[in-house]
Amino acid sequence: MKIPARIAPSILACNLARLSEECHAAIDAGGDFIHFDVMDNAFVPNLTFGAPVLKSLRDDGFSGFVDVHLMTTDVDRLVGDCVAAGANSITIHFEATHHVQRALTKIRASGCEVGLAVNIATPLDAIEFVLDDIDMLLVMTINPGFGGQSLIPAALPKIERAKRLIDNRGLDVRIQVDGGVKVSNIRAIADAGADTFVVGSDFFSAQSYKERCGEFRAELA
Numbered sequence: 482m483k484i485p486a487r488i489a490p491s492i493l494a495c496n497l498a499r500l501s502e503e504c505h506a507a508i509d510a511g512g513d514f515i516h517f518d519v520m521d522n523a524f525v526p527n528l529t530f531g532a533p534v535l536k537s538l539r540d541d542g543f544s545g546f547v548d549v550h551l552m553t554t555d556v557d558r559l560v561g562d563c564v565a566a567g568a569n570s571i572t573i574h575f576e577a578t579h580h581v582q583r584a585l586t587k588i589r590a591s592g593c594e595v596g597l598a599v600n601i602a603t604p605l606d607a608i609e610f611v612l613d614d615i616d617m618l619l620v621m622t623i624n625p626g627f628g629g630q631s632l633i634p635a636a637l638p639k640i641e642r643a644k645r646l647i648d649n650r651g652l653d654v655r656i657q658v659d660g661g662v663k664v665s666n667i668r669a670i671a672d673a674g675a676d677t678f679v680v681g682s683d684f685f686s687a688q689s690y691k692e693r694c695g696e697f698r699a700e701l702a
């Protein structure tokens with residue numbers, strides 16, 4: 482069964498001084514949901530924003546779907562903060578906690594959708610036994626921490642392998658990719674098996690977000 486593709490603008494690349502306006506514009510342009518990159522300068526070498534900023538976005542009236550990508554340690558505590566702030570989906574990293582299944586169960590119990598991210602070097606065998614616990618597998622296509630990087634080519638066969646693993650098990654788990662996704666390569670990434678595409682710099686650098694979103698969708702048609 483072909484899964485409808487989803488485009489998720491990553492606000493890491495937007496004008497953060499106008500966050501609420503940018504989120505509305507990204508969804509009005511045709512983005513399916515907002516990808517909200519939380520970085521702690523420990524799990525990744527960069528520091529961004531967290532639950533208080535998400536709460537401000539909600540208080541400002543943004544009601545669109547927000548997937549929080551936690552590139553952090555201290556996952557258990559931050560999951561609760563993000564739920565309280567208005568997350569719809571929370572993605573944690575396999576590499577960020579010794580107790581992945583516990584953290585996934587906590588997200589599930591909160592009512593949020595459940596995502597699990599794997600860094601490029603993490604073998605898919607590592608997540609085989611928690612695939613039943615997730616809605617979305619995020620196959621990182623860069624080393625996380627910064628926008629504007631190039632996709633690592635080894636990610637493509639990994640996406641193919643993830644797709645086979647999920648299909649062979651008959652699971653309803655989405656495959657998301659994050660990092661270096663552009664109009665010029667999104668078709669190849671989709672052909673490998675991804676269905677959910679985080680787009681940062683190639684989306685927010687466009688003069689018209691609507692036209693850029695149309696370009697992505699045309700490649701995926």
Ligand SMILES: O=C(CO)[C@H](O)[C@H](O)COP(=O)(O)O
Binds near residue numbers: 518625627629659660
């Ligand atoms: O998670 C991220 C960085 O760690 C970002 O979401 C990602 O880099 C998107 O930005 P770009 O499309 O510019 O690569």
